[in-house]
Amino acid sequence: MNTAGRMKALTLAGRIILEYGGETYRAEDTVVRMAQSMGLAEPDAFGVPSGLFISFTDDMGERRTTVCRMRGRDTDLGRVDAVNQLSRRLSGGQLSEEELLDELNKLAVPGVFSRWHQPLTAALTAFGFALMFEGNLWEMLISALCAALTQMIPWLLPVKTGNMAKLVLGSALSSLLPMLFHQLTGLGLVDAMVAGALMPLVPGLSMTNAVLDVVRGDMVSGTAHAARALLTAALVAGGALMGTEIFRWIGGLL
């Protein structure tokens, strides 16, 4: 494979890891290991959550560098793990460079998941957490319903708003609906229903990435992930507050 092909493979590997929820140190580490397996001299990688720089020295002794800006961000840990597996197979000699590029090209294509995957898995998460928070059948069902509805919010919005609208509107809905349900029927523990429904929105991945990046000494990326986790938590908390306030307005009318 020529230098351009190798650079493309390295960039794709780093891009998939960063864009689908991997830690920054993992993207850097995987790129350098892949480059070493390809026999490239002096490989180096520097990543932040929004970009990746890759350098190596080619066969002619020239230093090659590329800069890759990460724009979209989704979560698919299966893909991050798949890139890691490819890196292992490449270093073990079980994969050629051409096969590697083919596999990476396939992984880079946005996945086609069922439209109902997010609502159903969020419902399962909320179902479990409502049980954890001392809830019984009603709490579990209402929590699951709220969590599923939260994941459907982007379907109803006329423009693509990213995660922000989903977090604020979803958490508002997740606190408002259980309160209304309790007010109208007298059934269910409000705390268990709301907290269970909010759990799928918790920034667990950003929190883990922040800790793992800091543990590896990458303070810049660790801080960026921590800031993302804090912002997400603040949006969820703000949405829940909004839901509580709306309930106070309309609760008196019921």
Next chain:
Amino acid sequence: MLTGLLRAMISGFLGAAGFGALLHAPRKGILCGSAIGALGYTAYWLIFQLTGSELPAMFVGALLAAVLGQLAARKLHMISTVFVTIAILPLVPGIGLFRSMSALGQGNMMQGANLAAHAMSLILMIVMGTGLGSALFSIRRAPAAKEETP
């Protein structure tokens, strides 16, 4: 006690499994990560019930989840993020955070601030436990010495 223990294990497993699927984690990772999450949460619950000290209980639960997550990643040749992320989620004090927001929303500023501070201390314990558990496994082979860049 036994009912509480069973509830902790089942709910920890279900919550973690759902979250793993939400993150599109591989199936093997979801099963193993959820089992580790259930163990971590059960350890937290048990220690809290026996000692009444929530902060140390949370630290031990997070440490256990992180250590087992890292071990599972090595054993199954998968990335540790899958296991650690899924396993620590059951420990996140979601109900404490909601109660603090609820108190603030009702104008009970002192109670809201107290609950928020307590929830933040618990999150700090999770971060410390996860950090320590992962740091124990971060000692790796030193990379090959770099040559000078021309």
